[in-house]
Amino acid sequence: MSSSNEKTLLADLRKDYGVMTLRKKDLLPDPFSQLEKWLQDALHYGCPEPNAMTLATVSADGQPSARIVLLKKITPDGLRFYTHKTSRKGRDISANNKVALVFHWHQLERQVNIRGTAREIPRNDVEDYFHTRPRASQLGAACSPQSRIVPNREALEQAFQKLSEEYSDKPIPLPTTWTGYDVLPTEFEFWQGRQSRLHDRFIYHRLPGQTTWLIDRLGP
Numbered sequence: 001m002s003s004s005n006e007k008t009l010l011a012d013l014r015k016d017y018g019v020m021t022l023r024k025k026d027l028l029p030d031p032f033s034q035l036e037k038w039l040q041d042a043l044h045y046g047c048p049e050p051n052a053m054t055l056a057t058v059s060a061d062g063q064p065s066a067r068i069v070l071l072k073k074i075t076p077d078g079l080r081f082y083t084h085k086t087s088r089k090g091r092d093i094s095a096n097n098k099v100a101l102v103f104h105w106h107q108l109e110r111q112v113n114i115r116g117t118a119r120e121i122p123r124n125d126v127e128d129y130f131h132t133r134p135r136a137s138q139l140g141a142a143c144s145p146q147s148r149i150v151p152n153r154e155a156l157e158q159a160f161q162k163l164s165e166e167y168s169d170k171p172i173p174l175p176t177t178w179t180g181y182d183v184l185p186t187e188f189e190f191w192q193g194r195q196s197r198l199h200d201r202f203i204y205h206r207l208p209g210q211t212t213w214l215i216d217r218l219g220p
Helices: 004-012 031-044 088-095 123-130 135-143 153-166
Strands: 052-058 064-070 079-084 098-105 110-120 178-192 200-205 214-218
Touching: 031 098, 031 110, 031 178, 052 079, 052 088, 064 079, 064 088, 079 088, 079 123, 123 178, 135 153
Parallel strands: none
Antiparallel strands: 052 064, 052 098, 079 178, 098 110, 110 178, 178 200, 200 214
């Protein structure tokens, strides 16, 4: 239980943003291109793991959950990440493919919020990417019962070692449960922190049946 003093300190924490500004004329017409531009800015300014994004999913019974995953590719119509389909997020997506993503680059005082649907990618694309990963990462994915209860750390390490010895001189097969998803955005929001909490927020959205993205400013 936190003390009242600790609660007061948390309530008093605040920062007046002001590193950059964002105007509508600064935005590219295509939100995918704008996201790539901000990702490059994050790389340039040394933001740690700039491709880290929060993925929010909802289970079949309506329980939301969120975790950090890594963006691995921007396709013409989606944002790609990889995981086990038997993980909590994989099970959630199977029951309800509506998801949300959030990028946050603290040094730049920027966020990108994305809503859309998740779609499993073709198996050959999963296979191609899997074998580009470091061998240890392949072994880790192959031996992990992701999101399942395990007895202890030793059990995981033993499974890793056993698999490593079994495939010491041959390729590691793609696990049947390991897959990739493309998040197909229906909405992007670009957020730039500003002074006095008058943040710059712009939303990209499309009218039903339209392919052109509209850009509107949102109240902070």
